[in-house]
Amino acid sequence: MDETAVKVEHLWKTFRIPHERRNTLFENLVGFFRPNSYEAFTVLKDINLEVGRGECIGIIGDNGSGKSTLLKIIAKILRPTSGSVKVCGRMTPFLELGVGFQPDLSVRENIRIYATIMGLPKKVIDERIDDVIRFAGLERFEDAKLKNLSSGMQVRLAFSTAIQTDPDILLVDEVLAVGDMEFQQKCFRVFEDYRNSGVTILFVSHDLNAVRMLCDRTLLLRNGECADFGDTNSIIDKYIYKSDSSSDAEKSSDKERASTRKEIEIADVKFIDKYGNPNENFVAGDPLSVRIFFDAHERVRSPVFGIIFYHEDTYCYGTTTEFKGSDTGVISGMGYVDFIIPRLPFLKGKFEVTVAVTSHDYRTQYDWHDRRYAFNVHNPTRDLGMMLIDGTWSLHRDA
């Protein structure tokens, strides 16, 4: 038996996005003499990947970096523009749960449909259908129509059905993102079981922790290119500390500055560590100051500086100088304001920062830098999660 499960060689994928979408025959006939111009959008550039049998590979990257496209090409759903994909073994894609569900049919019938789509033979479905219903906890609803089930029940049903497949290669795309915590953990355990039983897994996720726990090696995609491939921990670190992409943001802000004339500009933002030096990496619980450098071209009375912290898509915290009751007075020329955090309340991850400056009544926005700055927080403890909560345990015995 070949030891390679998936082999991707020199894979390119370009989407052609027409400037004007012609969806009907009529539009095509009319437009025949006016050739439609296309925007070529290259999503994957020269991807090479070799996955051994039984390996678990994580694929990470920002939105739009081509992760899902890569998975869809491996799953044969999309065709590569050039290059080749070789897959040895039975492959099951988990790109979406509950593909082919019919809301008007009963739970039982839907299990049969979905299981058949996932490639289970009829005999196996007959044997396992009761297990699936029990595992999903839907014994009382087995003859109900699917549309009468809550969406949580539907997801549970879909997942219990999907895990009946026994593939050699499993493609997983963000399946963990749906459902509650308990469901996510259940999913995670199932993937671990799959991995331990020797199934090759390709795992696309934004949940870096899950990738860290599950995957041996990880592929980092950046703008469709293979930025790096190797040991999961070092790749994830590289992703968090995103070394070379900050220069792009710098460039775009230059352009912005040149094109708009503002009363007050945000010239730069620096994160100051406990030694008073600008830094991008911080340890949870340490002091941090966000230093906002401004350049006022005119005399402005009491402008308001604001700051927002984001973690992935979560809006963590936002405040302004006005909320905190500090008046900035009359400002002209250059200078900076500090937002001083004595103890950083974030535990770990990459945090992005939006900085803005507006007039005292918030009516006029002078400048707004949306999530242009970022810092990383490192966890010195064994605690879990994103936030740092100062807490201690205390035990009391009744006797």
Added chain:
Amino acid sequence: MLLSVSHLRELIGFRDLIIRLAWSDFKLRYKSSALGFFWSLLEPMLMLLVLYVVFTNLMRIQVEHYQLFLLLGIILWNFLDRGTSMSIWGIVGKPSLVQKVYFPRDILVISTCITALMMTALEFIVFVIFMLVFRVMPGWTVIYFPLLLMLELMLITGLSMALSAMNVYFRDVQFIWRVVLQVGFFATPVIYPITIFPEGVRWVVMLNPMAQIITIMRDCVLYSTPPGAASLSYVVLSSATSLLIGYLIFERLEPGFAEMI
């Protein structure tokens, strides 16, 4: 290459899926209506009634067993009408099956055609009841019945392959096809016998494979007349051509399905 032995073998491997999709589609059509299956029978029945009244009393068409003649024509035409109209939506109407999982995409079209076959089978049950009521017994030539039905299925599958694939790229194919079907209904000897045309023009009408299928079927089932070798081979040839061209078009357009839907 989709029309190859290896692809056929792959399809056979997916037979569970084809049947399951066809069957669930079939069920869905009747699931939420109180009268269930009877709805699908009601439609051709009402049409039969109207056409029968009009054509026997006003047009005075002289055909032996005209009720059965008409019903058989309508059922066979409905098979084509339904099969192709449903299949046009076979790809466009199921985006998650195209974009989120992989199986050979022609399965979606094949299963829809099988759904149409199931619905037609239901109508043939009514046809048998009518034959018993009117005491018409088919002769030995009825053995051609399954063959002709399969040839029509081939013809429909071929058309459906082409139409469903083109509808992904040009959404007005469905409207154009509706018009073609309307014209086809009157250009095909469904409600009238081929003999209303003058001798010299008949061969033009009979170039339409549906005209051949309906005429041969009537001869075999109602009038115990075996088909001529020429017309039967014409049907075989045109069904095979339809399937071939349908698959060629489908194969050419298939790579872009997931992106275009």
